[in-house]
Amino acid sequence: xxxxxxxxxxxxxxxxxxxxxxxxxxxxxxxxxxxxxxxxxxxxxxxxxxxxxxxxxxxxxxxxxxxxxxxxxxxxxxxxxxxxxxxxxxxxxxxxxxxxxxxxxxxxxxxxxxxxxxxxxxxxxxxxxxxxxxxxxxxxxxxxxxxxxx
Numbered sequence: 001x002x003x004x005x006x007x008x009x010x011x012x013x014x015x016x017x018x019x020x021x022x023x024x025x026x027x028x029x030x031x032x033x034x035x036x037x038x039x040x041x042x043x044x045x046x047x048x049x050x051x052x053x054x055x056x057x058x059x060x061x062x063x064x065x066x067x068x069x070x071x072x073x074x075x076x077x078x079x080x081x082x083x084x085x086x087x088x089x090x091x092x093x094x095x096x097x098x099x100x101x102x103x104x105x106x107x108x109x110x111x112x113x114x115x116x117x118x119x120x121x122x123x124x125x126x127x128x129x130x131x132x133x134x135x136x137x138x139x140x141x142x143x144x145x146x147x148x149x150x
Contacts, residue, residue, distance in 0.1 A: 004076050005045035008053065011069035012043075031068035032060040041065075049078035058132075063143075102144050109137040 009026055012018045017038055018028045024045035027038055032055065034040035040057040053065050053076065066073045097105065116126060116134055126134070 003045070003049060004051040004078060005043065007071065007075050008043050008051050008069065011071060012041075015069075030055045030057055030060055030065070032064045033058040051076050097144070102147070106141055106144055109141050112137050 005024060009018060009020075012026070012028045012031065015031055016029055016036065018026050019038060020026050026043050028034070028041050028043075029036055029038050030041035034055070034057055037057070040055060042054050042056065044052045046052050053062050055065065060068075062076060063073050066076060113134065116130060120126065
């Protein structure tokens with residue numbers, strides 16, 4: 001079984017140029033937003049065997065990065081070892097936000113969408129930065145929606 005760093009490295013190599021620094025670190029184009037710039041993404045094998053991923057361009061999340069590479073977030077971590085004779089424990093799902101914080105985030109993102117809609121209705125053009133922020137708002141709302149459905 002390959003370790004998580006090698007899984008990520010192989011997936012990145014299929015997408016383009018990868019620069020390795022030793023046996024446990026690399027730089028490449030971010031699979032989500034980096035296009036061809038090989039300085040937008042780094043990955044490193046952590047002490048626990050998990051691979052640490054970082055987008056330096058747009059702060060893409062590990063979930064977005066894994067998805068863009070055709071991987072699951074669990075592929076970024078080594079498999080858990082079981083004690084002999086004991087059944088495997090079901091993974092405990094940990095939510096990212098308490099419900100009230102999630103609702104506050106949705107309200108904040110919805111307000112941003114409303115302001116952008118008002119600006120458009122009043123003839124103001126949106127900049128590239130504005131459009132990217134709207135895409136981020138929609139992604140956050142969708143992520144929270146998916147969390148609730150689980």
